[in-house]
Amino acid sequence: MIKVPVSELKPGMKLAKDVHLEDGRILLLSGFAVKQRYIRKLELFNIEHVYIEEGEAVPxxxxxxxxxxxxxxxxxxxxxxxxxxxxxxxxxxxxxxxxxxxxxxxxxxxxxxxxxxxxxxxxxxxxxxxxxxxxxxxxxxxxxxxxxxxxxxxxxxxxxxxxxxxxxxxxxxxxxxxxxxxxxxxxxxxxxxxxxxxxxxxxxxxxxxxxxxxxxxxxxxxxxxxxxxxxxxxxxxxxxxxxxxxxxxxxxxxxxxxxxxxxxxxxxxxxxxxxDPEITKLFIKNIAFYPAGSIVLLNTGEIGSVIEANKHVSIRPKIRVIARKEGPPVFEPYELDLVKNPSIFIIDILG
Ligand SMILES: [Fe+2]
Known part of the structure; x- marks a missing residue:
């Protein structure tokens, strides 16, 4: 793992540590491959450096x-x-x-x-x-x-x-x-x-x-x-x-x-x-979903990343909970399938 100034980041590098904003919100998660739009985002939030893994590249x-x-x-x-x-x-x-x-x-x-x-x-x-x-x-x-x-x-x-x-x-x-x-x-x-x-x-x-x-x-x-x-x-x-x-x-x-x-x-x-109702159904099934990697806030205060888009039950993905908005930190991330937990829903996309 090495510390790299944002000005020297290149698309394809892989983040080795989560990137947080000053207020604690997560901007990017470790394991993400750097893309041009992430670099713009980091610059926008005045983040000066990030940690990246060596020798990893995005497909x-x-x-x-x-x-x-x-x-x-x-x-x-x-x-x-x-x-x-x-x-x-x-x-x-x-x-x-x-x-x-x-x-x-x-x-x-x-x-x-x-x-x-x-x-x-x-x-x-x-x-x-x-x-x-x-x-x-x-x-x-x-x-x-x-x-x-x-x-x-x-x-x-x-x-x-x-x-x-x-x-x-x-x-x-x-x-x-x-x-x-x-x-x-x-x-x-x-x-x-x-x-x-x-x-x-x-x-x-x-x-x-x-x-x-x-x-x-x-x-x-x-x-x-x-x-x-x-x-x-x-x-x-x-x-x-x-x-x-x-x-x-x-x-x-x-x-x-x-x-x-x-x-x-x-x-x-x-x-x-x-x-058109028929095309709408098809549209929702294939478009209106949370892509894998999205960071979402749940109504329970839990924060997680989308593991699977769950395309065919599109609006209820599987989440890996990694943090809480308030309360004790999450030391061991755990999975939550929103299809199996109908009272839990996404209230915001954080990243
Ligand atoms: Fe128009």
Whole structure:
């Protein structure tokens, strides 16, 4: 075990000791492989050094996923900014990025799933687009879609809000509630999105439909047209669920994020009103779970790391309890299966 300044940390190094914040909260656990986003996190919390094990490295595959994720972020940032400036949509860059995501999801969706949900308020728009794309492609894969369809779905998902580039910034960035008139303007992003995509050579009608229909609701009360049920393109129905789920699980200026199981409950409650109930079930089973390694706080005050995602009973994972918020320390970590302990539930994600 050696002490390494955070400025010299490299992705792939393995943490030899837990990293705590000054108030005692755990930021990272020993055994974690360092990733670029962990280094950013350590810098953010002014942690100066950590302890790492020598000679250990993270599997290369995991680092590749992180690179694809970072590239997708940069691509969508560049595409959205240039369309806002009136330039052409860079179809080639979008297709390349989405093809990479589709290939990675086909290879191993679970590694990718651990990368989603790291948005902060400043980069929300761009990472939201990337996360919606990943959630949609994973859902499409579980629906048995072909690679060609997954790519089309992914392109539509990553560009679903492209029409917002034509919404005046004073409406788009308004911190408070929108007036009725402003909301009317905001709703036009679906039509603008359809227009931008239809006028871009190399993007097809189905991609344009996703941008146009992602705010339509299952019961016909959505916009811009008020389509219902199977009138809404299947790809748009997938993206709608991903869009709602991702928005619910993000911290925004005006609200604290929902936990995966809370967002799943919301979706289940409103499926058959807002969204396609069958796709929602599949979505929840495969997306709304706590990835292995998440540090969670339980209603009992116990703190633990998720051992197994328990994907098929998605919202009740198996936990290794390592600490308590208050009371005596935990000297010997122990396992707790939330499926077998129905009165215990997760109340916060700490890391
Ligand atoms: Fe939208």
């Amino acid at each position: 290369l595959e995991e680092l590749r996923e992180e690179k694809v994720y970072a590239e997708a972020f940069n691509t969508i940032k560049h595409v959205l900014s240039s369309v806002r400036e009136g330039k052409e949509l860079d179809v080639h860059a979008v297709k390349e990025t989405v093809s990479d995501i589709v290939q990675r999801v086909i290879n191993n969706e679970s590694v990718f799933m651990q990368l989603t949900g790291i948005r902060d308020i400043d980069n929300y728009t761009f990472l939201h687009s990337v996360d919606v794309c990943i959630y949609s492609v994973v859902t499409g894969k579980n629906l048995g879609l072909s690679k060609t369809d997954l790519t089309e779905l992914g392109i539509g998902a990553i560009l679903h809000d492209i029409g917002k580039c034509k919404i005046p910034l004073e409406v788009l960035m308004k911190p408070g509630r929108l007036t009725e008139d402003e909301f009317h303007v905001m709703k036009l992003h679906t039509i603008y999105g359809h227009e931008i995509i239809s006028n871009t050579p190399g993007l097809n009608k189905r991609v344009a439909n996703i941008a146009c229909q992602h705010h339509e609701k299952w019961d016909g009360t959505g916009y811009p047209v008020g389509l219902s049920n199977y009138q809404i393109d299947k790809f748009a129905r997938i993206v709608t669920i991903a869009d709602i789920y991702d928005a619910l699980t993000a911290d925004r200026v005006y609200k604290k994020k929902d936990l995966p199981h809370e967002a799943a409950e919301y979706l289940m409650c409103y499926s058959s009103v807002l969204v």
